[in-house]
Structures are given as structure tokens and as C-alpha cells.
Amino acid sequence: MPINYYIFLSIALFCIGIVGVLTRRNSIIVFMCIELMLNAVNLLFVAFSKMHHLAAEAAGTVNTAGTDGQLFVFFIMVVAAAEVSVGLAIIVMMYRNIHSVDVNFLNRLKH
Numbered sequence: 105m106p107i108n109y110y111i112f113l114s115i116a117l118f119c120i121g122i123v124g125v126l127t128r129r130n131s132i133i134v135f136m137c138i139e140l141m142l143n144a145v146n147l148l149f150v151a152f153s154k155m156h157h158l159a160a161e162a163a164g165t166v167n168t169a170g171t172d173g174q175l176f177v178f179f180i181m182v183v184a185a186a187e188v189s190v191g192l193a194i195i196v197m198m199y200r201n202i203h204s205v206d207v208n209f210l211n212r213l214k215h
Contacts, residue, residue: 110151117144
């Protein structure tokens with residue numbers, strides 16, 4: 105499959121995530137849109153890793169070519185898992201204290 109398909113899919117997922125972050129007020133949906141943007145970037149890393157591996161295979165120099173993108177994806181997924189645990193804990197505590205998950209309500213807590 106050509107790399108263009110992966111790029112277009114990743115751009116579409118990232119744009120959906122950006123629109124969701126900018127337009128939604130529910131913090132859980134905003135949180136899911138951020139995860140969608142991270143997964144779009146992961147898709148690009150894996151696609152370019154595959155492309156780099158195929159180019160190295162065609163040149164006859166295959167050893168560890170193409171594994172860098174997959175390592176980045178692994179570390180991004182570890183950071184995303186930590187983000188999910190901390191973010192959901194914050195959302196649960198916010199819901200327990202103010203009985204709402206509305207992002208606009210957080211602006212009123214400044215004063």
C-alpha cells in the first residue's frame with residue numbers, strides 16, 4: 105500500500121482530533137481527541153518506519169533499518185498510558201468535587 109494513504113489517514117485523524125479539542129466542552133471527549141491525535145502521529149511513525157525498512161531492503165542493507173519509528177511509537181504509547189491514568193484521575197476528582205466535567209467550568213475556578 106502506498107505511503108500516501110497512510111499520510112492522508114493520519115492527517116484526517118489528526119484534524120478530527122484538533123476539531124474535537126477546539127469545539128467540545130466535555131473534558132472526557134477532549135481527552136479522547138488528544139489520544140486520537142497521538143494515535144495519528146503513531147500511525148505516521150509506523151508508516152515511515154515501514155517505508156524506511158523497505159528502502160533499506162531494496163538497497164540490500166537490512167539490519168535494524170526502520171526500527172527507530174517503532175521505538176518512538178512504543179515510548180509515545182507508554183507516555184500516553186501515563187497520561188491516561190493521570191488525566192482520568194483528574195477528571196474523576198473534578199467530577200466528585202464539582203459534579204461536572206465541563207471544561208468551561210474550570211475557568212471559573214481561578215477566582
